[in-house]
Amino acid sequence: MRARLALAASGTTCELREIVLRSKPAPMLAASPKGTVPVLILADGQVIEQSLEIMLWALRRNDPHAWLAPTDSSLPDMLSLIETCEQVFKHHLDRYKYPQRYDLPDGLMHRDQAAGWLMELERQLACRPCLSGDHPALADMAILPFVRQYAHTDLAWFQAQPWPQVLRWLEEWKGSDLFEQVMEKYVPWEEGQERVLFP
Ligand SMILES: N[C@@H](CCC(=O)N[C@@H](CS)C(=O)NCC(=O)O)C(=O)O
CATH class of the missing domain: 3.40.30.10 (Glutaredoxin)
Structure with missing residues (x-):
């Protein structure tokens, strides 16, 4: 995606x-x-x-x-955020979504560990519309598909969490022509x- x-x-x-x-x-x-x-x-x-x-x-x-030239960040900083997403958030996402594949009774511990990183994104998104500035950039587009998977694992739970900016950021992307495409x-x-x- x-x-x-x-x-x-x-x-x-x-x-x-x-x-x-x-x-x-x-x-x-x-x-x-x-x-x-x-x-x-x-x-x-x-x-x-x-x-x-x-x-x-x-x-x-x-x-x-x-996408490679965001207003408030740089390519190395975006790549570093994406790496945390791939190394840490994705690790917890896989175990939250498919606990049986990892011999876990459920994925709740991993859901909650992943949530810690989403709260960091919430703080970043409170200061600017997108992760790296005023417009969507590489970091948003490389991370959003994973956040969407996480959200849709239990959408009602996700929507009830105290991360209004993350919800806004995800919904704006899901409503975009690019997403539809x-x-x-x-x-x-x-x-x-x-x-x-x-x-
Ligand atoms: N780091 C790789 C990961 C790719 C990856 O794991 N893709 C999954 C699908 S999203 C896959 O092809 N899995 C192989 C399989 O399930 O047999 C990338 O982002 O390109």
Whole structure:
């Protein structure tokens, strides 16, 4: 989802192949044996296998909304916030959402540990509309998909927490044209299928 956000924002059209994770097609595994999505294959055959790397590649080509140039932060600071999200928040999110996969009776302890970091975002969002300044930028777009997953694990609980700015920030994004564009559903790719372009 975050890769699609950056591809769409940068106006980078690519051929999209929707993958069903329990049945990964052979050409995908040939290009990227680690078997996770997203995978971006460039025209020269180079493969980019991490969503954040895809975002940076697309935005370095074209960044009309200044996602790499926020008003109140810098790229290194955004990357540092994103790293905390990936290393800490995502760790707790996975265990909150899928406790059975981790042999846990429930995910509540991880829900509450992740909430501590969201309260830090709440403080940042109290001073400015977006995480890094006046307009959405890389940090917002790389973090929001995870916050959305967290919110939707128990939406009623999430909406009852004392983080009005986080709620506003998430709702504004969910109401945006860009969100609608990346949420469009595609049929899974099959050999011989007609090319699907995104965006
Ligand atoms: N750090 C990677 C993580 C990618 C990742 O874990 N993707 C999941 C889907 S969101 C996946 O492909 N899992 C493989 C599977 O479930 O078989 C990135 O952001 O690109």
